[in-house]
Amino acid sequence: MKQIIVEKNIPVNNNELANENRKLLNEKQIFTINLLGSPGSGKTCLLEKLIENIKKHYNMAVIQGDLYTAKDAMRIEKHNIDVIQLNTGGLCYLDASMISTSLNNLDINKLDFLAIENIGNLAFPEEYDLSEDMKIVVMSTTEGNDKPFKYPLMFKSASVVILNKLDIIDHTNFDINEFYRDIRMLNKDIKVFEVSCKDNRGIEELSDFLKNKIREKKIMNS
Incomplete structure (x- = not known):
């Protein structure tokens, strides 16, 4: 694991730098996701499950964003893939300059799939x-x-919403019908996966979806 401390937030044109990063990622045919969500939503646990299913087929790496700690990156590193830990020192987001620095610290020539776990x-x-x-x-x-x-x-x-912790939905007041109604009102094309990291519900379906996207990226940019 490589740990990068973001010393200060240097003003940059984020869109310009993001386009430069995107050009590089497209040239290398690396399918990239930005994984977002609240603290405690289960992003890291979900990522661990995806790694188990995807790394057998494709080379992947993770950029792990966190305010201060490296605990989540240490969990990911146990799965024997490349991990970059980005500590933002309190900034509650990642930006293109941080991704650019991370890419410079990865062997992108061997990558098929890059997962960026954003700040909670x-x-x-x-x-x-x-x-x-x-x-x-x-x-x-x-x-x-x-x-x-x-x-x-x-x-x-977002293109995808992952509704996590389905195994305990009966112990909450979560109204799944209202959730679907609201989500479709905001984004009628969004794809929803219902999953549980505890009992692996929906994990294989989600993994297959991402593996197809990785293949499509390679075909599109070949």
Whole structure:
């Protein structure tokens, strides 16, 4: 694991730098996701499950965003893939300059799939282009079904929502019908996966979806 401390937030044109990163990622045919969600939604646990299913078929790496600690990156590193730990020192988002620095510290020539686990936050991270092919939002049944309307920009900009912790939905007041109604009102084309990291519900379906996207990227850019 390589740990990068973001010393200060240097003003950059995020979109210009994101386009430069995207050009490089496209040239190398690396399918990239920006994994977003609240603290405790289960992003890291979900990522561990995806690694188990995907690394057998494709070379992958993770850029792990966190305010201060390296605990999540240490979990990911146990799966024997390349990990970059980005510590933002309190900034509640990642930006294109941080991704550029991370790419310079990865052997991108051997990568097929890059997962960026963003800072746990639903308010700001979607505003920053990280050169991803797809934004994926993870939310859990323990958060309540009102999150899409509370943070509409996040869910409008995402291509996929992963509804996590389905195994305990009966112990919450999560209204799944209202959730689907609200999410479709905000983004009629969004794809939803219902998963549980505890009993592996929906994990294989989600993994197959991502593996297909990795293959499509290679065909598109070949």
